[in-house]
Amino acid sequence: MKKTLSLALAMILAFGMLLGCTGSAFAAEQTTISVLRPGDQDKVASFMEPAVEAFEAANPDINVEIVYDSWAGWIQTYPTKFEADTQPDVIFWWDNKLHDSSAHDKLVNLEPYLSEEMVAKIPQGVWDLVDTGDMDGLYYVPSSVDTFVLYYNKALFEQAGLDPNAPPTTWDELLAAAKAIKENTGKTGVGVPAINGAEVLQEFVGCFINQATDAPILDADSMPLFETEQGLEALKFLEQLWPYVQESPTEYGRGELRPLIRDGEVGMLIEGPWAISTMIGAWGADFTNDGDVGIAELPVGPNGKKITWAGTNGWIATREETAEASAKFIEFLMSEEVLKAHHIAYGSGPLYAAELEDPAFQYDYWKTFYNETQEYALYGMIGKNSATPAAYYTALEEVWQAFVLGQIGAEDALAMAADAAEAVTARNA
Amino acid sequence: MKKLQRRRLIISLLPMALLLLFVYGYSLVNVGTSAFMGFTGSSAGQFVGLKNFELIKKDIPDTVWITIVWTFGSVIPAMIMGLALAIICHRNFYGKKAVVSMNLIPYAIPLIIVASCWRFVYNPDFGVLNVFLKETGLVEKSITFLGFDKALGSVIVARIWRAMPFAFMNYYSALTTIPSELYEAAAIDGASSSQSFFHITLPNLRSVTTSTLLVLTVWTFMVFDIIFGMTGGGPINATRTLPMRIYQEMFGMKNLGTASAWSLIAIVVLVVITIIYWNLIDKEEA
Numbered sequence A: 001m002k003k004t005l006s007l008a009l010a011m012i013l014a015f016g017m018l019l020g021c022t023g024s025a026f027a028a029e030q031t032t033i034s035v036l037r038p039g040d041q042d043k044v045a046s047f048m049e050p051a052v053e054a055f056e057a058a059n060p061d062i063n064v065e066i067v068y069d070s071w072a073g074w075i076q077t078y079p080t081k082f083e084a085d086t087q088p089d090v091i092f093w094w095d096n097k098l099h100d101s102s103a104h105d106k107l108v109n110l111e112p113y114l115s116e117e118m119v120a121k122i123p124q125g126v127w128d129l130v131d132t133g134d135m136d137g138l139y140y141v142p143s144s145v146d147t148f149v150l151y152y153n154k155a156l157f158e159q160a161g162l163d164p165n166a167p168p169t170t171w172d173e174l175l176a177a178a179k180a181i182k183e184n185t186g187k188t189g190v191g192v193p194a195i196n197g198a199e200v201l202q203e204f205v206g207c208f209i210n211q212a213t214d215a216p217i218l219d220a221d222s223m224p225l226f227e228t229e230q231g232l233e234a235l236k237f238l239e240q241l242w243p244y245v246q247e248s249p250t251e252y253g254r255g256e257l258r259p260l261i262r263d264g265e266v267g268m269l270i271e272g273p274w275a276i277s278t279m280i281g282a283w284g285a286d287f288t289n290d291g292d293v294g295i296a297e298l299p300v301g302p303n304g305k306k307i308t309w310a311g312t313n314g315w316i317a318t319r320e321e322t323a324e325a326s327a328k329f330i331e332f333l334m335s336e337e338v339l340k341a342h343h344i345a346y347g348s349g350p351l352y353a354a355e356l357e358d359p360a361f362q363y364d365y366w367k368t369f370y371n372e373t374q375e376y377a378l379y380g381m382i383g384k385n386s387a388t389p390a391a392y393y394t395a396l397e398e399v400w401q402a403f404v405l406g407q408i409g410a411e412d413a414l415a416m417a418a419d420a421a422e423a424v425t426a427r428n429a
Numbered sequence B: 001m002k003k004l005q006r007r008r009l010i011i012s013l014l015p016m017a018l019l020l021l022f023v024y025g026y027s028l029v030n031v032g033t034s035a036f037m038g039f040t041g042s043s044a045g046q047f048v049g050l051k052n053f054e055l056i057k058k059d060i061p062d063t064v065w066i067t068i069v070w071t072f073g074s075v076i077p078a079m080i081m082g083l084a085l086a087i088i089c090h091r092n093f094y095g096k097k098a099v100v101s102m103n104l105i106p107y108a109i110p111l112i113i114v115a116s117c118w119r120f121v122y123n124p125d126f127g128v129l130n131v132f133l134k135e136t137g138l139v140e141k142s143i144t145f146l147g148f149d150k151a152l153g154s155v156i157v158a159r160i161w162r163a164m165p166f167a168f169m170n171y172y173s174a175l176t177t178i179p180s181e182l183y184e185a186a187a188i189d190g191a192s193s194s195q196s197f198f199h200i201t202l203p204n205l206r207s208v209t210t211s212t213l214l215v216l217t218v219w220t221f222m223v224f225d226i227i228f229g230m231t232g233g234g235p236i237n238a239t240r241t242l243p244m245r246i247y248q249e250m251f252g253m254k255n256l257g258t259a260s261a262w263s264l265i266a267i268v269v270l271v272v273i274t275i276i277y278w279n280l281i282d283k284e285e286a
Helices: A002-029 A041-058 A071-083 A116-121 A124-130 A154-159 A171-185 A200-213 A229-244 A254-262 A273-283 A320-333 A336-346 A353-357 A364-375 A389-404 A410-427 B003-034 B051-090 B096-108 B111-122 B128-135 B151-175 B180-188 B193-204 B206-221 B225-230 B242-252 B256-285
Strands: A031-036 A062-067 A090-094 A141-147 A149-153 A188-191 A266-271 A293-296 A307-317 A377-379
Touching: A031 A320, A041 A062, A041 A320, A041 A336, A062 A320, A090 A320, A124 A141, A124 A307, A124 A364, A124 A377, A141 A273, A141 A336, A141 A364, A149 A154, A149 A254, A149 A273, A149 A364, A154 A171, A154 A266, A171 A188, A171 A229, A171 A266, A188 A229, A188 A254, A200 A229, A200 A307, A200 A377, A200 A389, A229 A389, A229 A410, A254 A266, A254 A273, A266 A273, A293 A364, A307 A320, A307 A364, A320 A336, A336 A353, A353 A364, A389 A410, A389 B242, B003 B256, B051 B096, B051 B151, B051 B206, B051 B242, B051 B256, B096 B151, B111 B128, B111 B151, B111 B225, B151 B206, B151 B225, B180 B193, B193 B206, B206 B256, B225 B242, B242 B256
Parallel strands: A031 A062, A031 A090, A188 A266, A307 A377
Antiparallel strands: A090 A307, A141 A307, A149 A266, A149 A293
């Protein structure tokens, strides 16, 4: 009896081990990757869940797990996640954080895995924008490009005696329109976001500097490029513009200014596509025809060059062992259908020409954004060659706030900003 | 105490002492060493002497001053208002329980929510305060409460609102311990109510005042959430207290060395304040 029982137990054990080995052998064939697109969970889920489902059906050997996190939550936690090696395999990343000290060493070169066709579909201007020069390979795939355009309130233009169908196309016209709005209606000419810690003021001031200098804010060694006559010209222009911005600009972020231009409290706003949902909420998808707010290309500086600020977000892979599967998934996310769904869910401008054929992008304002990505020289987020990109925003913000509040003039602001940027670079030397 | 008893006492306290040593000692030693180490560029991981302090030295006087104004500007009014409310609520009147409960509400709200609420209150376009002032004709233009000149005062008001219930609770409970016979005797002797307040109430509240002052000072000194949520430490450096500087260096500049240097400065300032408090208490008791 005992013998039989022992034999039965041994067989059960052997069978169990065999099953276990089979299971792990099966599991070894299956690659699991995790993906994070920070932001509003409902919006992310609306395009990511169908994308993952379709990808897994086409690639049964790859299992994709979606990780959800808000932008704010992710910004706070990504350094520790990278330190602990618990970061997702595929992440929607920032174009200026490729050298970020937390993430740099984990980035995977995707060049061997991605098709040339997919890479070629992305405009060269966008690749130039994200090029760090010293990273040999393809570590980041830009997927959303958000450029600055000019939003203007047509009703307020009319009240100010301006032609609502002729938005400013040059700096001089921008200044004249801002002055006319302030003097003739008592409303704010141009809304300037200058709130603390949101990087928005650097992007506003930086855009004018980029336009004047036709150069990035920092060079490849993260040294300032703006301490020039053209840089000073940009700041002197802004100094003329400050009397027509809203009172106490440091209390306003972009989110606070959007309802004000919608409601005719602010005449003009320099913004990305993120303000569109506010306008659609007020007047519907064809708001430039049905509502009070129009969208125009960014007015050009005295050099007449078409230059605008652009920020990109895109995909990175963070583990060599899952690189092939990650690249396959990134390529899938960059397919026209998925990318279009992503942009529609998030209100980003179209990146591919084919996206413009979708009914959601059949409005002229989307063509304005698209044209800028194709025709304009794009200068974007700063610090892309630095291990601490956020430090430049922190250091420069204090100077630009003093400038916008009138505590310092253009010459002092230029010198102080250059010193602040150099000091950050010196810390990392 | 016998030798054996003393040994038993030491052994029984040892686990707690070790735990405290680990919790406080480890972090303190870590901050102490990090303040003299490099964390960026070629100096990463190396002893850098006073370099971290050199990087921040020009901001030290302003930051310490702003922190002191923030701390005492909040704590002293909060204590005076807490005491005044406690004295009012110590009397019997209709609706007393409701008033006491209402006074405690701010204390139950998390600091970051307090910050959000007050930011909305101060908003120049739709904040209740500006709407009220404009509707009643008291002002024509919105007041920029979180602008450069007024930001520190505005965050202090929010902190007073949040800290006052703590002072109120302490004083309210302490008032109930003062024997009513003292007031009756004083009344018989012809003492006025202000004389009773200064010669009976205040002396009896001395110990609770000391402890409340000390606790509120330390808490307020290190408060981060209210300023972070309302102004982010700005505009420019208008509300950049020591905790905001630590955060800025740690997360904005990504430099653990300079963040630790600011932390050491915060510890030194707090220790100095605490020593001054204890000296004052000792003098009074002597």
